[in-house]
Structure formats: structure tokens, C-alpha cells
Amino acid sequence: MAPSVDRQGHWGRPTSTLDWCEENYVVSYYIAEFNTVSNLIMIIPPICGAIQTFRDGLEFRYICSFIGLTVGIGSWCFHMTLLYEMQLLDELPMIYSTCVFVYCYECFKQEKTISFFLIALLLLFSISVTVWKEPVFHQVMYGALVACLVIRSVFIVTVYPWLRPLCYTSLGIFMLGFLLWNIDNIFCDSLASRQTLPSGVGVVLTQFHAWWHILTGLGSYLHILLFLCGVWPTLHMEPQK
Ligand SMILES: CCCCCCCC/C=C\CCCCCCCC(=O)N[C@@H](CO)[C@H](O)/C=C/CCCCCCCCCCCCC
Numbered sequence: 001m002a003p004s005v006d007r008q009g010h011w012g013r014p015t016s017t018l019d020w021c022e023e024n025y026v027v028s029y030y031i032a033e034f035n036t037v038s039n040l041i042m043i044i045p046p047i048c049g050a051i052q053t054f055r056d057g058l059e060f061r062y063i064c065s066f067i068g069l070t071v072g073i074g075s076w077c078f079h080m081t082l083l084y085e086m087q088l089l090d091e092l093p094m095i096y097s098t099c100v101f102v103y104c105y106e107c108f109k110q111e112k113t114i115s116f117f118l119i120a121l122l123l124l125f126s127i128s129v130t131v132w133k134e135p136v137f138h139q140v141m142y143g144a145l146v147a148c149l150v151i152r153s154v155f156i157v158t159v160y161p162w163l164r165p166l167c168y169t170s171l172g173i174f175m176l177g178f179l180l181w182n183i184d185n186i187f188c189d190s191l192a193s194r195q196t197l198p199s200g201v202g203v204v205l206t207q208f209h210a211w212w213h214i215l216t217g218l219g220s221y222l223h224i225l226l227f228l229c230g231v232w233p234t235l236h237m238e239p240q241k
């Protein structure tokens with residue numbers, strides 16, 4: 001996917017097995033792919049969300065969900081350096097975080113329950129992806145986990161219809177991000193001509209991988225709110241005396 005106008009930079013020759021469409025070291029000598037700044041949406045808001053969830057005294061697994069969404073840190077390091085080690089720091093936490101999301105959902109509405117079987121299954125899944133560090137395998141496994149979440153959330157909103165708008169908004173935003181991720185990968189050669197666009201706005205707007213970060217980060221954040229909203233009324237509904 002790497003275009004031919006790449007430059008040399010601070011982190012040396014890329015050793016990652018993936019080099020995304022954005023031209024390397026064009027904006028900064030110290031940042032290989034400047035689209036990494038879009039990862040801030042998966043760093044700052046989830047940290048704030050985790051702090052607020054802790055202050056509200058909600059279950060640990062919801063704090064873990066917000067912390068899991070800070071996968072932007074790994075993605076930032078990966079896009080900034082294009083080093084293989086940073087690629088693993090990006091890809092593996094994505095699997096671990098999504099496993100946390102799956103766990104949260106399976107125990108939806110069952111306060112303070114622990115499903116040891118599900119924990120064992122998700123651990124086995126995470127170990128297999130960690131051992132077999134192949135990007136396509138990672139992407140397929142990640143997609144499978146997200147598909148489980150999507151299917152589960154569609155089922156949940158049939159039971160709790162008031163959560164439907166939040167669920168479908170989250171899904172729509174996430175899927176739009178996935179569409180742009182594919183456009184960036186498939187049409188990279190055509191997108192390379194964006195450097196000739198008259199204004200910087202055009203260059204920014206066509207950084208579709210950056211929009212993938214923004215939209216999936218937002219979609220995932222809304223997904224956490226989905227089960228927080230679903231749980232919240234239960235947690236705060238006083239039993240009839
Ligand atoms: C609508 C519900 C969505 C809930 C998702 C909850 C998951 C939360 C955990 C992490 C979110 C992070 C997502 C963005 C990661 C950004 C890092 C990044 O860009 N990494 C790339 C390298 O820079 C890496 O190579 C990306 C690989 C992902 C590619 C595969 C995406 C599959 C998308 C799944 C679509 C399935 C839809 C199924 C519908 C039934």
C-alpha cells in the first residue's frame with residue numbers, strides 16, 4: 001500500500017509488515033504517518049470515560065472497556081514509527097480490548113457476575129491471535145469479534161428498544177469507518193494524487209485511514225455507552241419497598 005513518494009525519517013526504514021497509504025515522513029521527520037494524530041480520539045476520551053466510570057462506582061468491567069479503548073496508544077506508536085514491534089502494540093491490544101467488550105456484553109444486565117467459561121474462551125482466542133501474529137489473521141479475528149458484538153447488540157436492542165438509536169448510530173459510524181479503511185487500502189494509488197490538491201483541506205479529507213481511526217473510535221465509545229445506558233437504569237433502580 002506504500003506510495004512511491006515516501007521519505008526517510010527519524011525511525012529509519014519501516015520494519016512493519018504493513019505500510020499504510022499515507023506518504024511516509026511527508027509532514028514531519030519524526031512522524032512516519034501523520035494520520036496518527038487522529039488516534040487521540042482513542043486515547044483522551046476513553047481515559048476521561050474510565051475516570052468518570054470509576055468515580056460513579058460502576059463495575060470494573062466498564063472501566064476496563066474504556067481502558068481497552070485506549071488502543072489508540074498502540075496505533076499512535078505504530079503509525080508514528082512503522083516499526084514491527086509497534087505494529088504488534090497496535091494489533092494485539094485491539095483483540096484484547098474487543099474481548100473485554102464481548103465479555104461485558106455476555107454478562108449484560110447480570111450485575112457482578114463472573115463467567116469463567118467465557119473468560120477461558122476469550123483467553124484462548126487472545127493467545128491464539130498473539131501466537132499466530134499474521135496481519136490478515138488478526139484482521140479476520142478482529143472482524144469476527146466485532147461481528148459478535150454487532151449481532152449481540154442488535155439482539156439486545158430488540159429487548160430494550162430505547163437503546164436502538166444509540167446502537168444503530170454506533171454501528172453506522174463504525175461501519176462507515178470500516179468502509180473508508182477499505183477505500184484507503186484499495187484505491188491508495190489513486191489517492192496518492194491528493195498531494196496535488198490545491199488546498200490542505202483536500203489532503204486532510206482524503207486521509208481515509210485517519211477517518212477510520214476517528215469513526216471507529218467514536219463508534220466504539222458509543223458502544224460502551226450502549227451497555228452503560230442498558231446497565232445504568234438497573235444499577236440505579238431502587239427495589240420496590
Ligand atoms: C458497532 C460495534 C463496534 C464495537 C467495537 C468495539 C471494539 C473496541 C475495541 C477497539 C476499537 C479500536 C478500533 C480501531 C483500531 C484503530 C487502530 C488501527 O487502525 N489499526 C490498524 C493499523 O493502523 C489495523 O491494521 C486495523 C485493523 C482492523 C481491520 C479489520 C477491521 C474489521 C472491521 C469489522 C467489521 C465487521 C462488521 C460485521 C457486521 C456484522
Ligand SMILES: [Ca+2]
Nearest residue numbers: 019020021022
Ligand atoms: Ca505509508
Ligand SMILES: [Zn+2]
Nearest residue numbers: 075079209213
Ligand atoms: Zn491505523
